[in-house]
Amino acid sequence: MRNPGITIIGAGFGGLCMAIKLKEAGYHDFVILEKADDIGGTWRDNTYPGCACDVPSPLYSFSFELNTEWSRLFAPQQEIWDYMRHCVRKYGLAPHIRFGTEVTALEYADDRALWHVTTAGGERFTTHAVVLGMGPLHIPSYPEIPGRERFTGPAFHSARWDHSCDLTGKRVAVIGTGASAAQFVPEIAPRVGRLYVFQRTAPWVQPRPDIRLDEIRKYLRLPGAARALRYAIYWFLEARGAGFAIHPRLMKTQERIAARHLARQVPDPELRAKLTPGYTIGCKRIVLSNDYYPALTRENVELITDGITEIRERSIVDATGREHEVDVIIYGTGFKVTDALSDFTLIGRNGLKIQDAWRDGMHAYLGITTAGFPNLFFLLGPNTGLGHTSVVFMIECQVRYIMDCLRLLSRTKAKALDVRPEVERRFTERLQRRLSRRVWNQGGCRSWYLDANGNNPTIWPGFTFEYWARTRRMRPEAFELIGAARA
Secondary structure, three states: OOOOOEEEEOOOHHHHHHHHHHHHOOOOOEEEEOOOOOOOOHHHHOOOOOOEOOOOOOOOOOOOOOOOOOOEOOOEHHHHHHHHHHHHHHOOOHHHEEOOOOEEEEEEEOOOOEEEEEEOOOOEEEEOEEEEOOOOOOOEOOOOOOOHHHOOOOEEEHHHOOOOOOOOOOEEEEEOOOHHHHHHHHHHOOOOOEEEEEOOOOOOEEOOOOOEOHHHHHHHOOOOHHHHHHHHHHHHHHHHOHHHHOOHHHHHHHHHHHHHHHHHHOOOHHHHHHOOOOOOOOOOOOEEOOOHHHHHOOOOEEEEOOOEEEEOOOEEEEOOOOEEEOOEEEEOOOEOOOOOOOOOEEEOHHHOEHHHHOOOOOOOEOOOEOOOOOOEEEOOOOOOEOOOOOHHHHHHHHHHHHHHHHHHHHHHOOOEEEEOHHHHHHHHHHHHHHHOOOHHHHOOOOOOOOOOOOOOOOEOOOOHHHHHHHHOOOOHHHEEEEOOOOO
C-alpha cells in the first residue's frame, strides 16, 4: 500500500462522515481501513431478530444527507445499513475503502512525525494522521462465568448472531437484559420451546413511540419538511435529557413514565417486583420497548433473577442451586467499552503506550485528542457517549473539529499537532467533577459507563448543543505545533 496522507480506521458512521468531509474539503489522499468485508460497523455486525435503532431515525442520520425514506420512526437495522451504503455510493467513497484490513498496531515516529501502521496481513506503511473511527460498540463482552467454555450446545453473542441455529422448540437461555436483549427476546419467545431470561439488574423500560412513516413520507419530501422534523426531534430529546445534563432529581418524570408502563404491561405483582429497578432511571441506558414486558409474561418464558454460579455441558446453575437444562445460550451482555484498546498496540511520542497514558482511565480533550499522540484523532472517543439522543450528532461535531485541526496544519506547514497535557488535564478534571454529580455516577447502579476505578470515561455530561459550541472552533493555543514553519 502506498503511504496515504490520512488513514481512517473503521467504516461505520464515524469513518464515513470523516471521509465525506475530507473529500468536500479537497482532501483526496486518504484511505479507510475496514477489518470486515463490508461497511456499517455496529449496523453490519448486529443482525439479531428485531434489531433497530433506539433513537428516532430522522436524527440518526447525517445532517447533510437527510433521508425521507425511513419506514418507521425507529428504523430497523437493515434500513440504517442501506442508508450508509447509499452514502458510500453518493459521495464516491468506495475507491478509498480497503476491506479485510485489520489494523493491529500504530506507532509514532518522533524523528519524522509520521505514524507507522501495521495490519494483520503484515502490511506496514506510514501516514501523517490517523482517525480512529472504530466506535465503542464493536468488541462483544462475555461474562466471567465458571464453566462457560464447557457448554456443548450452540452459544453466541447477540452481536454475532448465529442464523444457522434454528431456535424452534429449543430450550434457550438468554444471559443479559440490556437494550439488545429487549429487542430480540420478544422476537424469539413465540417460537422457542422454553426461554430462560437471566437478569442481573432490571432495566428501566419506557414505551417506544414507534410509528410507520408511510403516511407522512410524501410530506417529508416537501422542501424543508424533513429538516423541520429533524429539528423538532432534536430539541424534544434535548429537553427530555435535562435530567442527564442538570441533576438526577429531574429524572423523576421519566421514572414515573417507566413505572406506569411496567404496571400496565405486567399484572403479576411478583414478576413486576422482579422487573422494578432499584436505581435512578438513566443510571443505565433506558430501554424503549412495547413488547419486552409482554414477552416475559408468556407461559414458556421464565425470568430468573438469581445469579449464575456455573455453566455445565448442557445446563446453567443459578445461585439457589437450581439447574436449568438448555440447548442454546445467547449472550446479550453488551460490549467492551472502557477497555476497548487494552490489547491494542498504540504507541505515541517517546514510546508512550496508550495503556500507560490511560493507566488511571480513558481520557481525551473533547473526546478527540490525547496528549502524547500527535495527529491521532478519536471519533466517539472518551466521554462522548450519550444517554438521550443521537451520537451521529456528536460525530459530526468531532469531524468538523478534526477538519479545523487539519486546516491548522496546512496553514502553518506544521508536521503534527499534539494537545497540551495541561489543557487536556484541566478539561478532564472539570469533566469528571461534573460527572460525579450526574445520574450515571449518583444513580445507584453499576454500569458499563464506569470503569474499574469508578470513573466515568464514556458519557458526555451535558447537553449536545453545549458540545457543539465547545467544538465549533478549535483553539490553536490548546495545541503544540510540531515542526511548524510559521505561526
